Amino acid sequence: xxxxxxxxxxxxxxxxxxxxRNFHKMSDATCHAxxxxxxxxxxxxxxxxxxxxxxxxxxxxxxxxxISTASASLMTEHLKGKTLSEAKAFFQxxxxxLTNENEHATEKLGKMIVLAGVKEFxxxxxxxxLAWHTLNAALKHDxxxxxxx
Amino acid sequence: xxxSHTAEQIVATSFDVERIRQDFPILHQTTHNxxxxxxxxxxxxxxxxxxxxxxxxxxxxxxxNVHRGVHSLSEKATHEYELARKKIKNFVNAQSTDEIIFxxxxxxxxxxxxxxxxxxxxxxxxEIIISEMEHHSNIVPWQMLCEQTGAILKVIPINDAGELDxxxxxxxxxxxxxxxxxxxxxxxxxxxxxxxxxxxxxxDYDAIVLVDGAQAAPHEIIDVQALDADFYTLSGHxxxxxxxxxxxxxxxxxxxxxxxxxxxxxxxxxxxxxxxxYNVLPHKFExxxxxxxxxxxxxxxxxxxxxxxMDNINRYEHSLMxxxxxxxxQFPDLTIIxxxxxxxxxxxxxxxxxxxxxxxTILDQYGIAVRTGHHCAMPVMEHFQVPATARASFAFYxxxxxxxxxxxxxxxxxEVFQ
Numbered sequence: 114x115x116x117x118x119x120x121x122x123x124x125x126x127x128x129x130x131x132x133x134r135n136f137h138k139m140s141d142a143t144c145h146a147x148x149x150x151x152x153x154x155x156x157x158x159x160x161x162x163x164x165x166x167x168x169x170x171x172x173x174x175x176x177x178x179x180i181s182t183a184s185a186s187l188m189t190e191h192l193k194g195k196t197l198s199e200a201k202a203f204f205q206x207x208x209x210x211l212t213n214e215n216e217h218a219t220e221k222l223g224k225m226i227v228l229a230g231v232k233e234f235x236x237x238x239x240x241x242x243l244a245w246h247t248l249n250a251a252l253k254h255d256x257x258x259x260x261x262x
Numbered sequence: 263x264x265x266s267h268t269a270e271q272i273v274a275t276s277f278d279v280e281r282i283r284q285d286f287p288i289l290h291q292t293t294h295n296x297x298x299x300x301x302x303x304x305x306x307x308x309x310x311x312x313x314x315x316x317x318x319x320x321x322x323x324x325x326x327n328v329h330r331g332v333h334s335l336s337e338k339a340t341h342e343y344e345l346a347r348k349k350i351k352n353f354v355n356a357q358s359t360d361e362i363i364f365x366x367x368x369x370x371x372x373x374x375x376x377x378x379x380x381x382x383x384x385x386x387x388x389e390i391i392i393s394e395m396e397h398h399s400n401i402v403p404w405q406m407l408c409e410q411t412g413a414i415l416k417v418i419p420i421n422d423a424g425e426l427d428x429x430x431x432x433x434x435x436x437x438x439x440x441x442x443x444x445x446x447x448x449x450x451x452x453x454x455x456x457x458x459x460x461x462x463x464x465x466d467y468d469a470i471v472l473v474d475g476a477q478a479a480p481h482e483i484i485d486v487q488a489l490d491a492d493f494y495t496l497s498g499h500x501x502x503x504x505x506x507x508x509x510x511x512x513x514x515x516x517x518x519x520x521x522x523x524x525x526x527x528x529x530x531x532x533x534x535x536x537x538x539x540y541n542v543l544p545h546k547f548e549x550x551x552x553x554x555x556x557x558x559x560x561x562x563x564x565x566x567x568x569x570x571x572m573d574n575i576n577r578y579e580h581s582l583m584x585x586x587x588x589x590x591x592q593f594p595d596l597t598i599i600x601x602x603x604x605x606x607x608x609x610x611x612x613x614x615x616x617x618x619x620x621x622x623t624i625l626d627q628y629g630i631a632v633r634t635g636h637h638c639a640m641p642v643m644e645h646f647q648v649p650a651t652a653r654a655s656f657a658f659y660x661x662x663x664x665x666x667x668x669x670x671x672x673x674x675x676x677e678v679f680q
Contacts, residue, residue, distance in 0.1 A: 117294070118627050122620070122678045153619045153635050154649035176649050178617035179679070237623060 120230040121237070122179065129183035134190045135172040148175075148247030148259045150239055155181045159247045166197050178240050180231060185244035187225055197252065204245050211238050277578040282570065283659050285310040296629030299664045304449050304608055304655030305633050306499045307480060309563070313503060316562040317555045328554055329528060329545070343554050346561030347544070353564045354494060354511050355485040360543040361517065364552050367508035368476035369399040371495035372443070374510055374547065375472050376403040378520045379493075380441060386412030389438045391469075393418040393426055393455075394645055395448045398638045400474045404443055413440070420645060424451035424600035432463060439469040446478035450639040450653070451600030452608030454482070458489050465490065470516065476500055476508075480657065481579060481606050483572045486511050498556060502657075503563035507556030510547070517543050524549040575658045579607040582656045586665045593669060595676070599651050607656040610637070613672060614679075618650040621675050625652075628671045 139145075139160035149156050157175025161168055171189045175182075192200050202221075209218035210229055219229050231241040250259040283289055286308050291298050300308060320342070326335035328343045344359070351359045365371045380390075390404050394417055408415050416439075418431045442464040447454050461471045470492040475484060479496040486494045491511070498507035512520075522529055522540055526549035531539040540546050567575065586609050590596050595614035613621055622634035633653045636643045643649060654668055 115294075115627050118624055118674075118678060121623070127679060153617075154640075154643065155619075156649065178619040180620070234623060237619070240619065 121234055123227045125227045126179060126183040129186040130179035133182055133186040137172050138174050139172045144251045144254050146247050146251035146259060148243045150243050155243055157185055157244060157247060159251045161251055168192050168195055168200060180237055180240040181243050184228055184241045188244050191225060204249055207245050211241055277574055279661055286659055287311060293629040294627050299630040299667050301654040301668060302631045302633045303657040304477060307502050307657050309502055310566050312566050313559045313563050317559045320555045320558050327551055339554055342558050346557040349561040349564045350509055355487050356511055358514055361511055361514050363510040363544045363547045364557050365508045365510050366506055367497040368474055368495040371508055371510035372399055373403045374523045375493050376407045378523045380407040381410060382521055384411040384413045384440055388413045388440045389416055390441045391416045391434050391439055392443045394420045394641050395451060396445050397449055400443050400445055423602050424453045425602045426455055435463060435467050437467060439467050442469050442471045444473055446473050446475045447606045449477045450637040450642045451610055452605045453600060453602035454604040454606055461490050492516055498560040501563055503560035504556040507553045507560050522546055526550045578658055579656055582660055583607040585662055589669050599646055610651045610653045612648060612651055616675060616679050618652040621652045624675045624678055625671045628674060630668055630671045
């Protein structure tokens with residue numbers, strides 16, 4: 114297989130796509146937002162329970178490509194237990210990595226570094242960022258659907 | 263090339279695809295170190311040298327405005343521009359060049375009819391019928407018109423093969439039906455619709471019919487008189503011509519009675535502050551300086567297609583499609599979306615639970631260009647309850663080898679997700 118493809122579809126991504134973590138609706142969520150990518154029809158819902166400025170629970174549902182599903186799954190795994198300011202800082206690092214705004218941003222990504230491969234595929238960056246933009250909207254208690262367009 | 267397509271090759275021998283490919287410079291390149299296999303023709307087709315050269319010649323040798331000057335360049339530009347109109351008139355078998363309006367594309371043509379004819383003619387409670395398989399361009403302009411006039415939009419459903427349910431269509435038709443908008447060939451499914459029958463049924467209720475021919479014009483012989491179509495639209499860029507140019511065909515009597523779509527130069531006969539007289543057809547609908555090089559390029563594209571012969575193109579593409587469909591049916595985990603009996607060279611499919619976007623990205627790494635997504639036909643996706651499909655669409659310059667490459671590529675896609 115081509116290295117380039119393997120860099121995008123790393124084992125972690127294939128695994129999280131096949132068995133997404135925290136993949137369920139949360140009926141008692143304190144905030145929620147829906148994200149939509151009109152280009153490819155990817156759609157997802159992010160649910161959060163926030164207690165005392167901390168994300169005590171986070172989950173998602175939806176329908177998307179491997180990149181967007183894995184990105185959402187990894188995000189929920191990583192953010193559970195984090196404070197809101199930690200989550201926002203992380204969103205910033207992901208955003209800066211994928212948009213090439215800050216070459217040092219990748220250093221803060223940890224396991225999420227697997228998403229950095231998307232940079233080489235400009236048409237797919239939106240797949241990776243959909244979950245994060247939706248998270249951002251949920252944290253702002255914005256009930257409208259966010260779009261990547 | 264595998265042995266399995268010997269039968270199709272027999273058809274293909276009368277069709278010199280390698281020679282044809284020489285006319286398309288873009289096909290001779292590599293993508294990610296693989297020869298380009300361009301299978302996204304339903305989105306936009308490639309341009310032969312003849313078209314590219316014609317556009318270049320216009321800008322290098324005789325660019326000027328049309329219908330304006332008495333000087334030689336303008337006369338030459340006007341002549342070539344109007345010659346293109348004549349070629350298109352013959353291509354769709356219109357009665358007169360007055361019935362051929364240059365627009366930006368099929369989308370603008372539909373909007374023109376909705377806003378000029380529709381706004382003028384429709385009353386609250388009147389009905390417009392479209393189908394579930396329409397491209398967004400043949401949905402949204404009618405929804406806008408309904409909002410403006412109080413008309414009601416009705417939809418012909420499709421079955422699971424991706425064919426129109428004509429029995430429902432017959433039930434939907436009534437005295438209130440004023441406009442029927444129907445896609446000739448579905449870009450998402452490949453279905454070829456029985457437009458002649460659809461038109462006849464609509465005419466029994468005095469409704470006019472607009473046929474969206476964007477996907478049909480590159481593959482089928484178009485005869486607007488035989489169809490008795492009231493309006494027929496096509497896009498130049500899908501017909502091996504430039505982007506930004508398209509055609510609205512309309513019956514002269516309808517066009518004559520329609521108010522202008524846009525105001526400006528060219529579309530007027532006399533302007534004063536008390537009263538402006540509009541120009542005659544087709545200029546009444548061509549406000550402003552038109553896309554002259556686009557029209558000329560489209561005329562040359564039509565010359566090119568006619569030289570090969572639409573019958574030959576149709577036969578060759580049919581054999582390509584038959585070969586691709588056979589392979590698709592045997593390919594593990596592949597589901598074809600759109601299995602109409604009467605189908606054009608479009609193969610829309612799902613591959614297990616692998617998302618179409620992932621398929622598209624991986625195929626691209628092997629030089630294969632396919633479309634992935636909802637194909638601007640979200641209601642079709644909703645019908646099949648899928649977010650997206652992958653779509654390979656063939657043109658007469660595609661080869662049997664390229665189809666083999668596509669399926670080899672799909673094996674690579676499966677490997678990634680194993």
